Amino acid sequence: MKRLEGDFDYIVVGAGTAGCIVANRLSANSANRVLILEAGGNDNWIWFHIPVGYLFAIGNPRSDWMFKTEPEAGLNGRSLAYPRGKVIGGSSAINAMISMRGQAADYDHWRQLGLTGWGWNDVLPAFRRLEDHFLGDSEYHGTGGGWRIEAPRLSWAVLDAVGEAAEEMGIRKIPDFNTGDNEGVGYFHVNQKRGRRWSSARGFLKPVLNRPNLRLEKDVLVDRLIVENGRAVGVRFMQGGEMVEARAKGEVILCAGAIGSIQVLHRSGIGPADWLAPLGIETVLDRQGVGRNLQDHLQQRAIYKVEGIRTLNETYYSLVRRGLMGLDYAFRRRGPLTMAPSQLGIFTRSDPHRERANIQFHVQPLSLDKFGDPLHRFPAITVSACNLQPTSRGTVRVRSAQADQAPSIAPNYLSTVEDRQVAADAIRTTRRLMQQPALAPYHPSEFLPGPSVGDDDASLAKAAGDIGTTIFHPVGTAKMGKTSDPTAVVDERLRFLGLAGLRVIDASVMPTITSGNTNTPTAMIADKGAAMILEDAR
Known part of the structure; x- marks a missing residue:
């Protein structure tokens, strides 16, 4: 040794x-x-x-x-x-x-x-101490720390339209998700x-x-x-x-x-x-x-085709636009190459009886079957809703004493009645969002889970199992x-x-x-x- x-x-x-x-x-x-x-x-x-x-x-x-x-x-x-x-x-x-x-x-x-020592007022000083925040020093944010936080360096008209649709549903516009109550719609800080x-x-x-x-x-x-x-x-x-x-x-x-x-x-x-x-x-x-x-956050990745508005899908397949994207990044450090996987966030309640926001939407101006696959060749957006407070519990355990062997990971997703209900309600909320007047000019049509999936609890829970995927938390x-x-x-x-x-x-x-x-x-x-x-x- x-x-x-x-x-x-x-x-x-x-x-x-x-x-x-x-x-x-x-x-x-x-x-x-x-x-x-x-x-x-x-x-x-x-x-x-x-x-x-x-x-x-x-x-x-x-x-x-x-x-x-x-x-x-x-x-x-x-x-x-x-x-x-x-x-x-x-x-x-x-x-x-x-x-x-x-x-x-x-x-x-x-x-x-x-x-003891882990309440919101206890952890807030640590959050502030870590930060170098673009909003500057305040009650909620700090500057001079090692954790740089900035506003996103691009915007998409289609995401602005989804944000307007959320407001039409009664979800408030919010400039900062990190003040203790994140219920609202806005762009993520990165x-x-x-x-x-x-x-x-x-x-x-x-x-x-x-x-x-x-x-x-x-x-x-x-x-x-x-x-x-x-x-x-x-x-x-x-x-x-x-x-x-x-x-x-x-x-x-x-x-x-x-x-x-x-x-x-x-x-x-x-x-x-x-x-x-x-x-x-x-x-x-x-x-x-x-x-x-x-515990982990499971998202239902709903995909909607759109018309008459730009998404990253068609940009990706245009050599000219891809070239312009590269130039924009090289000279200005802006544009699609600066994109986080999700840009627009919506925090809301899956049903009105909830005490606080319990679902989070990640909205993206693109669509693909899964990470690592090419983007779809049709214009589309992804509107993923995840259960923020799941009750399902899983396990991690080694398969052997050998250090180079991958472990057994069993998240046990959707194993409780409550989680299946929230998943069904989240898909309903997604459909309601996409039917708002702000999006009507772009004729959103449901690609996943698909219009053939009924609106009853059993059908939606099964659909959640078909399209659900981890957000890696x-x-x-x-x-x-x-x-x-x-x-x-x-x-x-x-x-x-x-x-x-x-x-x-x-x-x-x-x-x-x-x-x-x-x-x-x-x-x-x-x-x-x-x-x-x-x-x-x-």
């Missing part, structure tokens, strides 16, 4: 959204020696930086772990691709770039679960800087790699934790074909995400003993919650909770329950999913978690 040279206080596993921030914060004190380990490589590929590059990065083994879900009963037996970033910056290097905190009620609910993607690596890791007390090791696959006398004291990882060991005097911090952190824990013998024993993995700590409570698999909760994995200070010297700081610790895109909440968790480590060390 080779020993990695160096004396480390902290080992951070994963240089993704959370890990880059944690390493930045911990190494700001020159007395802390920090090692950060990343399975991927450098973000030195052009498509990590041109925003529309997600089309090429998702589904590419250079940048994506290429996971797939188990066949899902709620999706009528379909299995979905489950992208996760495999590069410094993690999923923030390939994601939608949408800056979205969720709702104040999400975090107040965490506080009501007994998680993690970009002057038309280039702004990942966690660009904002928090690369600017501080010159610190002598911070060491980044890339292309390493963490196999397991080293546990001695009830304490995590280091990690073992594969690098260059050999097993290497690194040890930490202070803490080991798992930041590998809702999938990756669970894989490391399970291979270390930490998790449900009845899952691990059949795989020949000796149980170090029987913690039933490790790998349970998986897995959370909750190592949830925060009280020590009295047998399914809790970490406490409110993100310390692992039953094992000293170990914290989990990533999306896996969310007890319930936030009401919107999950990358920004993960960054907030990282900022707060690092502050807790430094406080506890004092």
